[in-house]
Amino acid sequence: MGKSSKDKRDAYYRLAKEQNWRARSAFKLIQVDEEFDLFAHSDPDSVTRVVDLCAAPGSWSQVLSRVLIKGESFGRRAWEEKSRKEARALRSVGTENTQRPQPDGIEEGQEKKGANDEEEEEEEDQDKILKPRKNVKIVSIDLQPMAPLEGITTLKADITHPSTIPLLLKALDPELYEGDDANSPHLSPNRPHPHPVDLVLSDGAPDVTGLHDLDIYVQSQLLYAALNLAIGVLRPGGKFVAKIFRGRDVDLIYAQLKTVFKKVSVAKPRSSRASSLEAFVVCEGFKPPVKDSDGPQGSKGGLGGFDNPVFGGARPGVAGLSAGDHHRWIPPFIACGDLSSWDADASYELPPDHVSLDPVQPPTAPPYKRALELRKERGGAFGKTKSPR
Ligand SMILES: C[S@@+](CC[C@H](N)C(=O)[O-])C[C@H]1O[C@@H](n2cnc3c(N)ncnc32)[C@H](O)[C@@H]1O
Structure with a gap:
């Protein structure tokens, strides 16, 4: 294949x-x-x-x-962290847009910025930092x-x-x-x-x-x-x-x-x-x-x-x-695994401009190494292999 x-x-x-x-x-x-x-x-x-x-x-x-x-983080955990960050970003944009100067000079929402916001900001900072053990x-x-x-x-x-x-x-x-x-x-x-x-x-x-x-x-x-x-x-x-x-x-x-x-x-x-x-x-x-x-x-x-x-x-x-x-x-x-994740038994259409990548780490000494060498000596892949004389 x-x-x-x-x-x-x-x-x-x-x-x-x-x-x-x-x-x-x-x-x-x-x-x-x-x-x-x-x-x-x-x-x-x-x-x-x-x-x-x-x-x-x-x-x-x-x-x-x-x-x-x-x-x-990977998988669902990484996705959850990403969604949390996006939700926070949206909330902060929303807060900026609704802020209006108060008559006495106090900005709306300023009073509300209390323990919860600080906690969230702290959490956000934590998310940005990778946590090696x-x-x-x-x-x-x-x-x-x-x-x-x-x-x-x-x-x-x-x-x-x-x-x-x-x-x-x-x-x-x-x-x-x-x-x-x-x-x-x-x-x-x-x-x-x-x-x-x-x-x-x-x-x-x-x-x-x-x-x-x-x-x-x-x-x-x-x-x-x-x-x-x-x-x-x-x-x-x-x-x-x-x-x-x-x-x-x-x-x-x-x-x-x-x-x-x-x-x-x-x-x-x-x-x-x-x-x-x-x-x-x-x-x-x-x-x-x-x-x-x-x-x-x-x-x-x-x-x-x-x-x-x-x-x-x-x-x-x-x-x-x-x-x-x-x-x-x-x-x-x-x-x-999430039901929305890829189905291992299904075939998927690839975009026309799809470029197939090489494996990240080809086997260093596969058991079939000798078979590959023999195949190469005999002229190539299965189907094109010349029969040995
Ligand atoms: C499915 S692969 C493992 C893939 C690996 N978990 C990964 O994520 O890359 C199975 C591995 O079992 C190894 N294996 C089979 N018998 C073994 C044995 N008796 N001792 C050590 N490794 C063995 C094979 O060499 C092969 O690399």
Whole structure:
């Protein structure tokens, strides 16, 4: 598909390029945040440490960087701020027009300018200023190399591999692990307590084969790997957001998540195609597993979770649940994103003078790189390729 026809058939692909996002996925995170306030806009201090798993090419990390480090707003929040400013501007024009000199020299409306107006002006000044957060720490991990992003620690690692655990811990608290071999899974146990994180994101997806059951299975393994890392680093009350494919037995995953989080919901952002099985689990209120390793929540339970330094080696279990159980717990399913926003399944007419932009960040080392090289060697794109002799 050419760039221009993709622009037409995928509004979010086009918008991502226009708004400087590395991938259309940025809109999914922004829309989930609109509904679940993932970044705690009302209490910014409560979300400053975030891990972004399966992060390449990095549009979610861009969102994190721009919201947490630069203090920008997006989506509905940005629109609301803009509307507030416009309404204030209109009101002040209205006030200027109705002001008439009073006989005693006092201008009409002057008396009324009291606490409320000052509050509004103050609010307006606040709006003009970006609100970066203090002590922000963002660590992003992917199998693929990721082009650097300001203020973000990027790691090239496999989230399903045990060697990624010490890498992540060290990236989160480098000062605690000085002198340790980052590749060693056996870090010295006598170190000070590491700082847990507030939010773990995972947009992990395997290279899909088209065999649905296989793709769903491999994706669920990525989710468990992400959950395992999340359990090791999240603070009590922290949040975990991860991509899922809603396959046949997905409710087992929901039930397992519910054992370590107070609230689990399924979010479907408008930028995710309705025709796709993709959705996101939004897990809030992390309940760290109890320390007794032999108890019902102990290490003999099902989920695993590495012996994490944050909870002194406690591991989660799936109390009372195993694959054979017939517990069905259905989480709320929540559509995110404004109804007036672009429809991911619709094609849109483009203006005749539309110029198709290049992607913001082409993949640095895509798995299909060799295939592209071979195609080039053989004379060009599919359909024009000369058959090999
Ligand atoms: C849909 S993309 C993520 C897009 C990203 N959230 C963004 O906004 O740019 C899925 C990513 O999962 C990564 N991935 C798949 N398996 C992985 C694994 N075992 N460990 C780390 N990353 C993995 C892929 O390399 C791919 O970059």
